[in-house]
Structures are given as structure tokens and as C-alpha cells.
Amino acid sequence: MDISRRGFMKLTGAGAACLGLAELGFDLAPVRAVAADLKIEGAKEVVSICHFCSCGCNIIMSIKDGRMVAAGGDPDFPVSEGALCAKGAAFQSMHYSDRRLQKPLHRAPGSDRWEEKEWDFVLDRIARKVKDTRDKDFMVKNGKGQQVNRVESIFELGASQLDNEECALTHQMLMGLGVVHMDHQARV
């Protein structure tokens, strides 16, 4: 019987499939007992990727009832062969950290605190700020009379945290606003 490493892990990881192990000559009684309690039993596997260094280790999230009940290295990913470092191993706990931001926040000028706001409030107000700044400072021509169509007083920094698709749209948006002061972590 030819069993790949990944296949083996699937067999040993899922309760029902453990019956197949009889063919390997294992004593199944203790395996069944453990499998019955596995938190990933019945969970759906969804592939994600570690969000730290650029090894890009694939991670298998086990999803049950809309919740990530476990996350571990993906044995099918040929670079990591299922391994994760300390940071990658923290994938699940980072998703459920109570220190995460969960609502848009606003800090008024001169205030000493954040205030929770609705998305519509912050998005509309940012759009207004962008328009007012751009309208005031937009340069159609530079000192030499050349067409430049830019606004120097609005900037953007970030991010190599973004997905490729998010990067592409961010770049397009900045071109659409006339922003030239744009940069991100790739520079440093």
C-alpha cells in the first residue's frame, strides 16, 4: 500500500478514515479513542498562508461551525513540508486575539482618546479630507510649465502586508488621486 506523507496524516487525523489503518497492522483501539476527541473531527480544511516572512508557508485551517478550530503546517507545501516556525504556529491565536481592532476608531483633533464610529462615518470623512486637500493643493503644472497633474501634500505608506490584488488596486487609486509621495516597506 502506497501512502504519501500527506495521505498518512489524513488517515491518522480523521476519525472515520482511521479504520483504514487496520491494513497497516496498527492496533486501532487507542487511535479511535483519541480521534473521537480530536477538535478537528468533521472540520473543513481550508488552505491559507502564513503572514510573516516571505517563505510563504502554506497553512491548513480547520474550520468548524464558522470557527477556525485549529491551524497547522501544510505537509503538501513542498517548501515547508508541513513545518512552521514559532510565528507561523501562532496563526490561529492571532486570529482570535482580543487585542485586535474590531471597530473603526476616530481621534478628533486635540482629543486624548479614541471614539468608536461606524464605517460610513470614517469612510465619508476620509473621502472629504482627501477631496479638500487635493482640491486645494493640486498642481496641474510645475515651475517649468510642464504638465504634472499631481498632489504633493497627500502621501501613502504601505504595505507589503497587502495581497497582490490589494496592491494593484492601491496603486491604481493613488494614480487616480495624483499621489507621488507613495512608498512602502520594500524600500527599507
Added chain:
Amino acid sequence: MTNHWIDIKNADVVLIMGSNAAEHHPISFKWVLKAKDAGATVIHIDPKFSRTSARSDMHVPLRSGTDIPLLGGMVRHILEKGEFNREYVAQYTNASFIVGDGYDFKNGLFSGYDPAAKKYDQKKWGFALDEKGVPKRDPTLKHPRCVFQLLKKHYSRYTPEKVSSITGVSKQDLLKVYEIYGATGAPGKAGTMMYALGWTQHTVGVQNIRLAAIVQLLLGNMGAAGGGINALRGEPNVQGSTDHCILWNTLPGYLPVPTSDKATVEEYIKANTPETHDPKSVNWWSNKPKYMVSLLKAWMGEAATSENDYGFGWLPKADPGVDYSAIFLLDRMYKGRIKGGFILGHNPAQSMPNSNKVRKALEKLDWLAVAEIHNSETTDFWRRPGVDPKKIQTEVFLLPSCQRGEKDGSITNSGRWLMWHNKGIEPMGQSRSMGWMAVEIFKRVRALYAKESGAFPEQILKMDWPEVYDADGVARKINGSYTRDITVKGKQYKKGEQVESFLYLRDDGSTASLNWLYAGSYGPAGNLAKRRGLAQTSMQARIGLFPNFSWAWPVNRRILYNRASVDPNGKPFNSAKPVIAWENGKWVGDIPDGPAPPMALPGGKYPFIMQTQGMGQIFGPGRVDGPLPEHYEPAETPVKSHPFSAQLNNPCLKAAISDMDVLAKPGDPRFPFVLTTYGVTEQWCGGVDTRNTPLLLEAEPQLYVEMSPQLARLRGIGNGDPVVVESARGRVEAIAMVTVRITPFKVLGKSVHLVGMPFCFGWTTPGAGDATNRLTATVCDPNVSIPEYKACLVNVRKAEKVSELFV
């Protein structure tokens, strides 16, 4: 990376320099150890002994900022011993090119230097051309003005004695490194170079990489399995974000940014598209017009037509000679010239150099929108220790971002593998993806302009912009599609059909692609980033190519410059580990660098297809600070002279100039020690994500400064003592870690001490310590404006009492 993670296992020698791979790219080290198990020698050259050193065959400590002397000495050794790959060097590199009469090098300066402007006239370094405009060559490499002879002359000055005296590396260690690495020049042998920010974050950062590439070209290691120049890139999608170029100076796919002196797309294309008169050179960038017009079509859709220059006129234009990069952006912010903006997943108040200045700069803004997962030193700059929030008038918006597992999308790893990640759970609370935020913000700005008009509304309203954020839809658009029914190469395509690869992109508006480099990732066969196939041919399996897992740019090529891994007849230099081979009239193995036959056959082409002349550039006239790397000391240096010339620092170095940008003098007695900075395994970059993850914070809880027992004795500091580290710019509290991992360097006959500090801690994590970057300087490499984080001058003393640390 020119190669990829798994390929490291194919190396005969692994040179890790400017990186602590085992601790900062832990999974990469799996492949280093596999190489070692197979008999490879692993060398770690780094100021500090780390877990990478512990698993290497030898650790060579060098003083931070002296990589060029060490590698320059290696070039000298290779040429003297004749260890280079002569066939490769003569046929595949520009070593045989004759350099024009304008080139000269004297007293540490190349010809054409203007001291007032701190700039070179690079035209002085051009090649001598024949009547057709092709560089003249001497394949025997004997002409006194050929690149090979000029290289030999240049590095003849880098004797082991001089190199040892400035790097602090013993002559014995130098020779051992040179012998081991030089041996990879033998046919069938390969050496890989793994580097990270330890090479790039210097005022000579680009020239560090250049010199590494020169060594790799001399030894025939470029293009080979187990060879290459391999940047261990830091952030999760820094490769992809670089490819999509959220950088002021490039458009997606590394197209140059439009400048104010080029008013039309024709002028832009003419100025930026390289030409060659050598029919054997592919000169891939001659395709630039197709990529640019397809990008304009993707951005502006139906609004971009041949009549209106595809909307080129609507784009913002940079002024030539002005640097808009982060350091200068923040400098202008500090000077009150920037009013508002966006910071997305970035913590400059912590991670940019001279962070005291950055924090002050943020106070000058009218408004700031930050997208983050946690509060950071940047989001909360207005309530940092020592400031009165009432006096800070910046309106701040904090947009909660979701985590990776809560969204779909793709990232590109360091080996250029484009990989898809899938949404598993709903975003926590009201957090959203940054793609969603970009779509919503720009939609609302567009609505305001549609309703009220305003400054130059065309720029905003002509953009082809989605109604909702859909990662799959954007991925399709990145790949590109036909904008009308068309027949290409005898085949009919319908409007809206996906293009198969960048070979199908056109400059007549009939195709649209957000990034030519990624064309082919999502063609008619679907989204190849999702592929998880492990099948390989036996030839591919021998080197672990995995061509069916995900997709790599460009066109699924796994090892760049692979045409240089075969001889001019297409036969692999290394028959045991071939990357490609010409068999029965076709290429097998990896996707070759272009489909042309081997160089010696009819229709054959030179191997380095991205270079205008088709050759690996040993001589590089394109760099602003010289065509050959030369040693210059860091902007802040413990020495007043060095043995190679009287030119102490990079003559072209860039620096921000303000009352807060103060530098210590060379050999400044107030700041006698060299500081180098780095990360730690359990924290990541500026540390916001990991400091907010309890189990990781527990593993690495607090800022420390590593120092040798000799330095500790000198300053009366004990292991575990709270200390103050000071530079000309700032003061930082840290816990002393007295360790033999750092040893004093013998430099020009004197002892030079180096200390090392992580930079991941910040005040929003109570008691952990605050930004190490309050010490570092805003001095930059002149080619790319990367700051010199890796070497500055400090003093260390025992602290009477501390306020930043729990002790």
C-alpha cells in the same frame, strides 16, 4: 530570489552573508541543512554569532559595513587563482566588452564626479561601440580596457592584509572563505548566496548586491541549480508588493514612473525602451510599450483610447531628480509640506530610522488614515509618552483590518511563487480587508467629484474602478484580457477572454493587464496560483523544481537566467543537476529564458535576456555611484580613514537634512561603538502583530542590547543590567545581554566594539522598551534610498533608573 527556497539544497557551498536565515527565515534553513547533509559547506559571515552560525561549518564575524572589502578580496582571489569559469565569463558576461576612454578610477572616485552636486556623469562610463553601435569585445579578455582587465586592476588593491585590517576578519579566515567559495567556479559546482537586510541596509547597499552578483557571474553560478543571488525577503508579500510597485518611482511590473519632461506616451516609451543593435540579444525590455499600453488600458478601460494617448496625460508625473521615497516623504512631512494621507499596515513611527523625527513629523499632519490590525506606535502617536495630546491637532482614523484567514487573495513568496490563500472564517467584528477599504474610499472620493467636480476630476473619474472588492476579479485583471475581438498569431480571441501570457500583450489597446509580469498566472486555464500539483519529471525532481505547484513569475520559470546554466550548445554545465537542456531540438526541464535555441545554434540568443546587451553585467554603468563596487565607510564610522582611498564615505550618499538629522563625526569619541540592528525569531519586523500575541511576547518580551564581555567590563556593565544606549539622535533603554556571541573587532590596529539590538519593541507594549530606531540615521543608498539601519555609532552606559522598561 533568482532561484527559490527548495533550490538551496542543490548548492555545494552556501554562503549566508547579511542574513540570519535560521532565525528570521526558519523554514529556509530546512534547505540549507539538506544541502549540508548532502555534503555542502555552509559559511555564515555576520557581525554576530547566531543560530545560523551554530549550524554552519564556519562563522566569520565582520564589522558591520565592510562587506565590499570582504567580497572585493574574494574577486581578487578568484582572478589571481584563475578559479573563474572562463567560458561562462567570456561568453555570457560583459567581461569581454571594451570600456570607452571616458572611464577612469582614481583616489576612490570614478571619472565624471561633480562634488557640488555629489553626482556622477554616468555617460563617462559607456562602452566603446563599433560602427553598428554594438559594444566592442575582446573574447580573449586581454585588452587592457576590457571589463575583465579593469575588474582585475580595480580589485588588485583588495589584498588580504588590507581587507583584514578594515573588516576585522583574520587573514586566515578570509583565505579559508575565499578558497571554499572560489571552488564553486569549477564546472559542475554551484555556490548560492543568501542575503537579507544585512546587505541592503547600508549607504552602499546596492553595490553590496552588485559585488555579490559579480562574484556569482565569475564563478558561473548565475542560472545554475544551487546558485544565484537569493534575497531572503522579509515581509509576507514584499515580493508581490514590489512587483505591483507601491513605490513612487515605478509602475506595476517595474515600468518607470512617468516624469514631467515626457508629455506623451510616445516620448515616455522612446526615453524608456532600451535598444540593441546586436541581433543575438533578446533585449526583453524592448517589449515595454506593450506592457505600458496594456497597463493604461487596465487602469482606464474604455476611457483609454489611441486618440487620447491611452490616458497617459491624466497620470501624475514626478519631477526628474526629485526623490519622493519614504525618507524624503517623512522629511517633507516634518517640514510641514504634507497635510494628510494613508498608512496601510505599516508602522513608520517605530520602524523608520530616526523615529523621534518621524513621530514629530506625524504631528504636523491635518489628517491621517491608518489601516491596522492592532494599535501601534503610529496609530497612537498622539498619545505617546512625553507628549500632550491636546497640543496635537491631527485628526486620525483607525481602520480595523482583517487577518489573512479571513479573506481570499494571493501573495508571492521570495522564490516568486504566486500562491492563493482562501477565506476560512468571517472577519472578526467589523474588521475588513484593505482591498475593501481601498475600493470603498476611492468610490466615495469619485462620488464627491462626480457630484461637486473639483481639481482635475478626469484623473479620478476616468479610472475603471470596481463596485465591490473581489480578489478573484482583480487577479483576472492583473493577468489581463482582450479588450476587443481580435486575431493574434492566426488565432481568434474574443473580447473579455483572458490572455495566455505576456507574449500576447499588445501596444494597440487591444489588451489590458494590470501587471505584465503576472500575465499567464490566470489565463484560459484558470487561476494557476491555486495549483497544488506535486508531479515532476525525473529531471525536474532531481533539483526539486515543482513546476506544478502554484505558479512563478515570469511564465512559471523557476530559476531565472537558466540559459546561463548550459554551454553555448545547450548542454548543462552540471550534468548531475541540470536546470534546462537542449534535447532533440527542444528545451526540457525548467521554462527557459525565452524559447530561442542555444546561443551557438542558428537563431540562438545570449542568455541574459533582461539586459540590453544580453550579457551578465560585471561592469554596471547603470548605477549612480559607480560601475564597479568600491569600499566606502558607513555614514557614521568608528574610523577616520580606510586603506583603499582617501574617500571615506560614499561620495553620492543621500541624507535628509534637518535640525533633527544629526550625525556623529568619523571616530567620534562621544559615540565610540558600532550599533547594528536586527529582528528576533518570535517577533516580526516592527513587532506590532507579534507583541500583541501573548505567546510570542512571552517568548521575547523585552528590548536588549547584546555586547561582548570586554565591552561590558569597559563600561562596568553586568549581564541583565538596565543600560542606556545613545546616538547623536536619540536615547534608548535596554537590558544588557553580555555574551560571547559578539566579539571585539581588530580594525586598523585598534579594538572596535559592536553592539546589536532588536528593533521590534515599542511603547504600546508596556515595559517592553521603545523604538531602537530612535538611534538610527536617515542616510541612504543613492541608487534606491534605502536607509543605513545596519551601522551607526552609539555609546552605552549603565542606567541609573529607567522608565521605558519593566525591571
